[in-house]
Amino acid sequence: MSKPFPNKPVLKNNFAPVMVECDAPDLIVHGELPANLAGTLYRNGPNPMFPPLGNHHHWFLGEGMIHAINLEDGKASYRNRWVRTEQYNAQREAGERLVGTAFGEPRKPGAEKLPNNVANTNVVSHAGKLWALDEGSSPVMMDMKTLETEGANNFGGKYQGPMTAHPKFDPKTGEMMFFGYMADGPASPDISYQVVDAQGNLTRSEMFKAPYASMVHDFITTDEHVIFPIFPATIDMDRIMKGGPMIAWDPSQSTWIGIMGRNDGVDSIRWFEGDPCYVYHPMNAYTTHEGGKTKVVADVMKYSRVPLFPDVDGNKVMDLGAELGQLVRWTFDLDGNTNDYTETELNDIGGEFPRFDERFVGHEYRHGYYATMTRPEAEGAPFDTFVHVDLKTGNTKTYEPGEGCFVHEPVFVPRTEKAEEGDGYLVSLVYDGSKNLSDLVVLDTDDISQGPIARAELPTRVPFGFHGNWADAV
Ligand SMILES: [Fe+2]
Numbered sequence: 153m154s155k156p157f158p159n160k161p162v163l164k165n166n167f168a169p170v171m172v173e174c175d176a177p178d179l180i181v182h183g184e185l186p187a188n189l190a191g192t193l194y195r196n197g198p199n200p201m202f203p204p205l206g207n208h209h210h211w212f213l214g215e216g217m218i219h220a221i222n223l224e225d226g227k228a229s230y231r232n233r234w235v236r237t238e239q240y241n242a243q244r245e246a247g248e249r250l251v252g253t254a255f256g257e258p259r260k261p262g263a264e265k266l267p268n269n270v271a272n273t274n275v276v277s278h279a280g281k282l283w284a285l286d287e288g289s290s291p292v293m294m295d296m297k298t299l300e301t302e303g304a305n306n307f308g309g310k311y312q313g314p315m316t317a318h319p320k321f322d323p324k325t326g327e328m329m330f331f332g333y334m335a336d337g338p339a340s341p342d343i344s345y346q347v348v349d350a351q352g353n354l355t356r357s358e359m360f361k362a363p364y365a366s367m368v369h370d371f372i373t374t375d376e377h378v379i380f381p382i383f384p385a386t387i388d389m390d391r392i393m394k395g396g397p398m399i400a401w402d403p404s405q406s407t408w409i410g411i412m413g414r415n416d417g418v419d420s421i422r423w424f425e426g427d428p429c430y431v432y433h434p435m436n437a438y439t440t441h442e443g444g445k446t447k448v449v450a451d452v453m454k455y456s457r458v459p460l461f462p463d464v465d466g467n468k469v470m471d472l473g474a475e476l477g478q479l480v481r482w483t484f485d486l487d488g489n490t491n492d493y494t495e496t497e498l499n500d501i502g503g504e505f506p507r508f509d510e511r512f513v514g515h516e517y518r519h520g521y522y523a524t525m526t527r528p529e530a531e532g533a534p535f536d537t538f539v540h541v542d543l544k545t546g547n548t549k550t551y552e553p554g555e556g557c558f559v560h561e562p563v564f565v566p567r568t569e570k571a572e573e574g575d576g577y578l579v580s581l582v583y584d585g586s587k588n589l590s591d592l593v594v595l596d597t598d599d600i601s602q603g604p605i606a607r608a609e610l611p612t613r614v615p616f617g618f619h620g621n622w623a624d625a626v
Contacts, residue, residue: 154247157203161471162211166558166583166616169199169214170232176611179221179228183606185594186567186577190625192222192296193563193579193592196275196284197617199234200253202243208254211460211472215240216272216284218299219581219614221592224625228592228608235271235284235292236301242266255398269304273317274619278328279352285317287333287369296623307354313344317619318370318433323511326350331380333368339389341365343380345418360418363408365389367399367458372437373414374514377448379437380410380421383430385458400464401457403428409493411448411484424484424493430458435479435506438516446486451498451543453477453506453522473525473534476502479541499541501548504534505561505619509573518544519574519597521562526552534616535559538578540600551600553593556585558616564597565622579622581614582607590614 154171157163198214216235221228234240242263243250250263259266269289276283282294283305290304290312306312314332321328328348336342341364347356362368362380365387372379384405392398407426412418437450455477459470479498503524508517519542523535537552538559553559559582566576578595590613593604 154202158209160209163200163203163209166585166613167211169201169615170217170612171201172612173233174231174611176230179230179592179608179610181226181228181606181608183594183604185223185226185228185606185608187226188568189565189577189579189594190224191565192220192623192625193620194275194277194282194623195219195560195581195614195617195620196235196272197615198270198272199615199617200249201234201240202249204254205249205252205260206254206257208257210254212272213253213255213270214272215243215270216286217615218275218282218284218294219620220299221608221610223608230608230610231299232612232614233294233299233301235294237269237271237289237292237304238267239269256392267304272618274621276319276321276328276621277623278319278321278348279350281352283319285315285319287317288314291315307348310354311344311346311357315346316368316370320371320373320513321510322373323513323515324375327355329373329378331368331371333362334365334387335359339365339387339392343368345378345380345412358418360421362410363423364405367461369432370434372434372450374437374439374448376414376439377437378412378414379448379450380412381431381434381452382408382410383458384428385430385461386464388464391464396464397462397466399458399461400466401430401461401470402464403457409450409482409484411486422486422491424491426482426493426495428457430455432459432477433504433506435520435522436508436513436515436517438514440516448484448486450482450484451506451520452480452482453504454480476525477504477506478502479506479520479522498543499546499548501539501541501550503539507562507564509564509566509576511566512573517573518542519564521564521578521597523559523561524550526550538562538580538595538600540578540597549599549601551595551603553582553584553603558583558585560614560616561619562595563620563622577605581610583613583616588613
């Protein structure tokens, strides 16, 4: 039996978990779903089944639930399932929480050896499977149609370490690239780098040391380079042993950006140094050779410090929404003699969850999409507006679904396989507080300010979570 959840911002309103798994075969659709929009939007986010063990709860540590909205022949259907990790299954069998949702919290006696895996951050499709990902554990494989959990993937025993929730996909080769931090144990500065082929086989795995141990949420790839950004959300074993926070903002450290040739080894990583800042999510990056000089250009959503974590003294957690990320462009001169890099602001509308037409991963691109906040922050309700930025003209278009409505990360789907970059749809979810339900929305990227061309009513709300992806029907 689960019990009432405590009154905490990330456990109430639309951050609260939903306690139902269901199948809805034919949703009410307003407007017309495009006939050529055939596939599934998968989304992942924290959805703890049991309340926290103690007084603290971190949003990042609730067990994941997958929501799948399938669109085909102008019809929409919905299915949701918890990711059945060993942690989830053991707790469900016990009927109570065994693994805490606060960083560093002791587990219930008897659960010390339970593999830790919340699988709550992102869900990608690769090699015919869904991969439910957090960043501290192995990927969890699921069936793309039934959402049945098949278990953790250790790549045939070749790699059993952590996997970022933000792998990157080479649009030409179909390869998946990923890293894992703390790859040599808790608080280690070791980072692993892996390549997985289009069939799901691990073809490369290497390890290197970052300048310090930290929370490394995402990375970037270009056609020619891999970029490992290290920001001072540090993980310091001395501090932890003294009772300090596990992950903390430490501005005494620099930002370090490691750049490696895609075909080179980790020994060749070149480190660039910048002011302390934090980036959860880059948008895209690419390599240029203008004037015979090799440069890497990376567009990122930059914060002045890490949101959602305290300083090294355990104080001053910066809440979600207290500061919006700013879309900036960093340029790294690989033929230069210094380890500096330049920064220019791309847009004055801050936000989070940057996405783009991912057929252009690692290439020059023009169109970006993200979520922003235009109204005063309501408790338990973060982003309220979708943004489309044209990086060539600097123009932006926005769509705000209205009072009491809040948005999730927008996902781009091309109109057709051969459509020009940015020609297609944004698919995402809107939570409507007046109904306490969520809708799937489809926006036309010709002009997102016109509002949805179609909207499907889901049978439940989808809690504010993290990331999702579109998979074409096969
Ligand atoms: Fe993320």
